[in-house]
Amino acid sequence: MKKPWSGRFKEKTAKTLEEFSQSISFDQRLWREDIEGSRAHAKMLKEVGLISNEDLKKILKGLDEIEREIEEGKFVFKEELEDIHMNIEKALIEKTGSAGARLHTARSRNDQVATDLRLFLRKRIEELNNMLCNLEKVLLEIAKKHMDTIMPGYTHLQKAQPVLLAHHLLAYAWMFERDRERLKETFRRTNQSPLGACAIAGTTLPIDREFTAKELGFSSVIPNSMDAVSDRDFVCDVLYCGAMIMMHLSRLAEEIILWSTDEFKFIELPDRYSTGSSMMPQKKNPDPAELIRGKTGRVYGNLVCLLTTLKALPLTYNRDMQEDKECVFDTIDTVSISLKLITEMLPEIKFNREKMKESAEKGFTTATDLAEYLVKKGIPFREAHEITGKIVLYCIEKGKNLNELSLKEFKKFSNLIENDIYKILNAKGSLEEKKSFGSTSKEMVKKQINLLKKALKK
Numbered sequence: 001m002k003k004p005w006s007g008r009f010k011e012k013t014a015k016t017l018e019e020f021s022q023s024i025s026f027d028q029r030l031w032r033e034d035i036e037g038s039r040a041h042a043k044m045l046k047e048v049g050l051i052s053n054e055d056l057k058k059i060l061k062g063l064d065e066i067e068r069e070i071e072e073g074k075f076v077f078k079e080e081l082e083d084i085h086m087n088i089e090k091a092l093i094e095k096t097g098s099a100g101a102r103l104h105t106a107r108s109r110n111d112q113v114a115t116d117l118r119l120f121l122r123k124r125i126e127e128l129n130n131m132l133c134n135l136e137k138v139l140l141e142i143a144k145k146h147m148d149t150i151m152p153g154y155t156h157l158q159k160a161q162p163v164l165l166a167h168h169l170l171a172y173a174w175m176f177e178r179d180r181e182r183l184k185e186t187f188r189r190t191n192q193s194p195l196g197a198c199a200i201a202g203t204t205l206p207i208d209r210e211f212t213a214k215e216l217g218f219s220s221v222i223p224n225s226m227d228a229v230s231d232r233d234f235v236c237d238v239l240y241c242g243a244m245i246m247m248h249l250s251r252l253a254e255e256i257i258l259w260s261t262d263e264f265k266f267i268e269l270p271d272r273y274s275t276g277s278s279m280m281p282q283k284k285n286p287d288p289a290e291l292i293r294g295k296t297g298r299v300y301g302n303l304v305c306l307l308t309t310l311k312a313l314p315l316t317y318n319r320d321m322q323e324d325k326e327c328v329f330d331t332i333d334t335v336s337i338s339l340k341l342i343t344e345m346l347p348e349i350k351f352n353r354e355k356m357k358e359s360a361e362k363g364f365t366t367a368t369d370l371a372e373y374l375v376k377k378g379i380p381f382r383e384a385h386e387i388t389g390k391i392v393l394y395c396i397e398k399g400k401n402l403n404e405l406s407l408k409e410f411k412k413f414s415n416l417i418e419n420d421i422y423k424i425l426n427a428k429g430s431l432e433e434k435k436s437f438g439s440t441s442k443e444m445v446k447k448q449i450n451l452l453k454k455a456l457k458k
């Protein structure tokens with residue numbers, strides 16, 4: 001088949017090169033956006049008098065037909081036509097003759113591919129944003145059901161202080177809320193039109209870039225034609241957003257894995273979202289969470305992959321940039337299915353309230369409350385810390401919990417300790433005493449929930 005550039009060439013392209021350089025096997029995903037872009041470009045060409053109204057009509061009709069053929073799976077994508085842009089253009093010319101042959105006036109595949117990718121990612125960003133909203137809402141619902149479920153909070157994976165399960169889960173909701181902010185910013189930068197930059201330097205023809213930008217819903221026109229065709233920052237932004245979402249998901253996944261172990265027993269995973277072993281009959285494995293954790297590596301890799309591809313690329317378009325697509329498609333697909341899975345699975349997890357509470361009571365989790373009790377009695381914090389440390393050591397030696405010491409025993413460490421100490425030496429008392437904004441008391445968690453709800457309405 002004749003290439004669009006055949007005029008300059010005496011030989012046919014080598015078969016191996018065709019196989020090596022084709023992108024149609026993956027960039028056919030851009031077909032819808034390629035057609036959208038062509039429609040807008042054709043309308044603009046007619047508007048400024050570069051093509052006639054009859055030609056425009058033929059082009060639009062031809063594009064509609066191609067759209068239908070692709071939707072119905074009847075369109076044949078050809079490797080020798082390299083990419084989605086040439087496949088569609090060629091089909092249009094076959095259908096409409098000279099009208100179709102005018103479509104590429106004042107357009108290059110360089111501004112075309114940048115336009116297609118921006119249109120495509122704009123939609124995907126919105127979808128990811130919606131999925132994050134759904135996940136946050138699910139976390140909120142579970143949190144509301146667990147405003148009285150107490151668990152140990154950890155630092156260094158060592159028991160630290162009692163917290164509400166609601167508080168713990170909402171920490172994840174805030175991560176996903178930040179992911180939404182990042183996507184919003186990415187959308188803003190993606191939503192600018194490169195169309196009309198042509199190959200590199202613009203055109204001598206009287207095109208109207210504002211027209212196509214408006215037609216395609218872009219918020220503005222990229223002011224430098226060289227930047228317009230060589231910029232892939234917006235793709236990196238999407239890859240970074242994806243990497244951050246996966247990082248957050250992998251942390252949640254890790255806790256699901258940990259909490260479902262026999263050692264923790266904080267949760268029971270739903271059978272529907274667990275897998276078995278081919279040899280050990282007793283096993284119930286948290287494979288979905290492990291896969292989310294595992295896939296995070298590949299999504300990070302995609303970011304590094306594109307950054308490395310772009311590193312030191314001279315202006316402007318270089319064919320290297322074709323490598324952006326597989327990375328970004330893979331990231332979008334992986335992040336989407338991971339978000340979908342976790343959002344479905346979370347509401348079906350059973351939390352073992354008793355086990356969590358029991359665990360929160362052990363391990364001297366109220367020691368900090370004891371130190372703060374002494375501070376309230378006027379003891380400098382460093383001293384209070386020292387006294388409490390000694391009490392804990394005493395407990396370890398005696399094999400007792402803090403609340404199992406008698407008042408007489410407490411008095412040996414500080415005369416200021418009174419009977420009211422026992423109120424705070426249990427997980428519930430410790431929680432209720434929390435006063436600071438953003439802390440884990442029920443009252444503060446309620447405030448937090450209202451703030452998150454407000455953020456979700458944006």
Ligand code: ARG
Nearest residue numbers: 023083109110113319321322
């Ligand atoms: N398939 C190419 C890509 O994805 C389209 C642009 C080709 N431009 C060119 N001058 N060869 O980047």
